[in-house]
Amino acid sequence: MNAFSKLSISLFALLPWAVSAQHNSENPLSRAHSHNDYMQAAPFTLAHEHQFGSVEADVHFRNDTLYVAHDSRDISADRTFDKLYLQQIIKQISKNQGSIYKDKRRVMTLLIDLKTTYKATLPALVKALAPHEALLAPKGSVKVVLSGNTPPPAEFEQYPAFIFFDGRPGVSYTSGQAARLGMISQDFHKYSQWNGKGIPVEKDRKALVDAISQAHAMGKPFRFWASPDNINAWKVLMNLGADYINTDHVAELGTFLSGRKNAEYQSREFYKPYQPTYKNNDALGKVKNIILLIGDGMGLAQIHSGLTANRGELNLGKFLNIGFSKTASSDNYITDSAAGATAFATGNKTRNRAIGVDSNLVAVPSIIREVKATGRKSALISAGDITDATPAAFYAHRPERSQMDEIATDYLKEPVDVLIGGGYSHFAKTKTADSLKARGFGVSDNWNDLASMKAPFVLLDDKHTVSMLKGRGDFLKDSFQKALQSLQSNQKGFFMMAEGAQVDYGGHANIVPYVVTEMLDFDKLVGEALRFADSNGETLVIVTADHETGGLTLLDGNLKTGYVDGQFSTGDHTGIMVPVFAYGPHSLDFRGVYENTEIYRKMRAILK
Template sequence: MGKLFLFLVLIANGLIAQDGVLPRIHSHNDYLQNVPFWKAYAAGASSIEADVFLVGDSLFVAHAEEEIDVKRSLERLYFEPLQEALALGLNRPKKLQLLIDVKSEPYATLDAIIQVLDRYPSIRGDDGITVAISGNRPKPTEYLNYPDYIFFDYQSLDVVEDSAILEKIALISLSFRNFSEWNGKGRLTAQDLEKVLATIEKAHALGKPFRFWATPDSKTAWKAFSDLGVDFVNTDMPFECTQYINTLPDRYYQNTKFSEVYHPTFATDGTNQAVENIILMIGDGNGLAQISATAMANKGALSLTQLKNMGLLKTQSADDFTTDSAGAGTALATGKKVPNRAIGNDSQGNPLENITELLAKKGFVSGIITTDEISGATPSSFYAHRQDRSMSEGIMDDFAKSPLTLFISTENPNNRHENSTGDFSMLSAVDEVGKSKKDKIGFLMPGKIASGGNNELAKATDNALRFFENTHKPFFLMVEGAKIDSYGHENDIGGIISEGIGFDKAITEALKFADQNSNTLVIITADHETGGLTLPQGNLERNEIEGDFTTHDHTALMVPIFAYGPQSNQFQGVYENSEVFHKILKVLKVQE
């Protein structure tokens, strides 16, 4: 029972999968694929199964004798294509197993298989290729009667005493249904898990790779069998299974750098107290799944997840179901839906007054912090007016004329326009920002900011808030965590989580400031979701997350919006992203 408990702990922690070695993929009943052999071979499956009948002196591939098609011989479907693939050097795996499941009388069928293989020396003479006989087989004591290149699928857990016979065994296969009726959803029961683990342990004690057949065929099942230490994952979907298993290490992330959760006082949260300062925080690409992944990888909570007032934003742009950052950023900054790629201009190309321009007329000072370049689509939406987000020279011209009093962004030494900082006094260290008494200041963070454990965005936010506090004026500050989106485009779950944690550290600084300055409202949202992220598996105790993605682009999912401070309840509900602008002006009591 102690050994079972250890196995259960290992399974729960996802540690069984053979010390990081991925299982091989077995294309079960491969001949039923719409393109037998080639589909599995191209996908990277390293074990391919064919059911074989001997009729007369010919070997046919079929599941049942009545389904035999004389055009579908073992040679034409498998030996000839394999020989051609080897000759051309196409997608050669390190190891390839051809599992021939004999459906007819074993001895005559096996003799016929050997006779045919004599015509394919490139197959039988290749040390990387294993021909394994399954189904109707000779007795184990007869295995030695067959050529060295013929191996067998041993379908028993009985100990094999004769080492020579053991050498002829390629793998051990058993029906999964003898041990469990699990359908591949959720997880195995404790009783079934005990039986399955004991079976795999006995098979491995014989020193042979192990396969279950008659298994559930789903991502959940593939992950479970991989974690259990099965050597061959049985599937009727070789492409999907191979893609899933081979990308699993890149989609499974264990977090080791954390954001300390801040617990706000809620002293003025949702009250009718007047609002003077706005901190708008935008996690680029930071949808609900990204927030969930970050929270669960951060010991189950974030400073963000402490907040009580929240809603959902619809993100469609004026001309597309799925927005880009320019369209979404402009909607947030101007209160108007615009076409994708437009920066601060409407559908006719007319400039729209943005929130920093409007508030400057009311005596506000404004600033932008971003882990992107200052000309990025989201930050530029708050000061620029251009038809296309790629017009960086014009965007930087608008930047120089903008009413901004502070900016902190990453530097781009390869962009001469990006480095034109106009009349901003450039500081050499982020700590100088909070101490500065100058009218307009800027600071460029390193172009490559380390993720997660790095506190650059939090430091920038803290110092910017101290700078604004010293101006003794109402302020608007936009803070963007830009790289969540970048990692979403790359389908990098570890990067998403690391950037999400860095963003949460910045949120912590904003919430602390709001608690110390009761007239400050903090709003946290996203411009869109990126990657179509889902979270099928994970482990809370080990801060592990499996991410699965549907796209490398943005999606049209609604994104969460959180608010903290006086009148934060005004941001509850489900509404268009363009309404955020109008809600901000409403709580500030500023006329449009």
């Protein structure tokens, strides 16, 4: 079974996971335990490559030799404990100059399940290990813990200090005996019959937590054996506080745990969304201004990740009129940003990578031309490169989105009153900046000039279009307010497109904190647009996405604390529909399910 194919999606609030004092909480992979490791295609090696904190080997003693096998009938002459484990451990410690891992703080547990009587097997094991005592805990970085047919606790002290034992909950150990325990383990089914879907019932959860807590009270890490083995179960076990996650799916668990840093986000700051008045929200009257906000790569999971991080509230959650846009391009089930934005900007389905052209790669007019024909002003804003696919579709006409220099020159043919983003180098290299200056446009690559610039102007500062995690700050909000200041005095109104470009970047990078912080920043922009719409009652706000990016799944979250845990299925776009939110007069027009090109047609009809 592939664990990823069996994942169960749930949002649950269990106890925060705890790790005993002897467990390395800094590296999530220290929690990984390779159950029946010898049954893997590459015993020890696969678990070690995935940086596991623990491996398990079943050992039989026969004819003066220690063999590794599940049952005695499976014993094979070439599968000895020395060959599969001891020599591999010696090799890795030598390679890492005295440590099992390059990170010398880490320890690997070698859990040896004695399948034959300890009276014969344990002396043989001690004899095999004794020459390598310096490599073993407490002196070295490999901790040998015995399970299965172990001696009674009263005999623990008879064995060398490098031999530890696997204890059981509910057993009364003396302090000396407890000192020889390497972990506490128990059969999961002793407490619960949970199958790994959803969460355990409360009675079972309490029993599981109590068992773990007993071990932690002794300062020992805890492991369940025979526990459910899928992504949802791993996450539940972590939340319960289990220190080792038992698995037969070494590669899958290794990937899951190694990605914890990029999978989890904990919000530290929260904001109160704007409360709309719903002035003219369902009216069909005059629309003076249209504000189109595009969250590039923003699907429902991205929206809900932001909502979770902000304790269950978003500006997007205030909309009443909501539809869904089908995003396929003319030549592919899964669109890219070029074809997706071309649909909004021109009403035409086109091929992936094409900008402002139809499926035959023939240039088609954008909505900016329609806007100008009505006497309205216009603005384009992006938290990314302004020659990138989404903003470019509103002014450029190229068969290939990577032609960014040529895209910059196209701006001379269809300029807007306010252009803010990144990508100045393309305007400078092609002399487009010089041509604009000659026409009377203000042109700058310095964010600090924003306040003093007067329309028409272009401000493209790459240093200020970094991610929110790297300090972009209020770029979108400030750009939006500057555009409003520059456009709203026009009696005929305006059209503004503002893009939260980097929700998409975070999805491509498969980094949940990147996605969430960009989503929250974009939602704050949505709040500013709603506030402005309420100030006049003649502004239509449309919020949508060109596509979803990353195939984001939310595995866990906490609406009280702002914690988010996500998993991605791809580093590219997906083909799912994306939501369309609308507010203000004619917002009812955007209900339903329709092709992305309909967004253009609806806006065009409203402009007239």
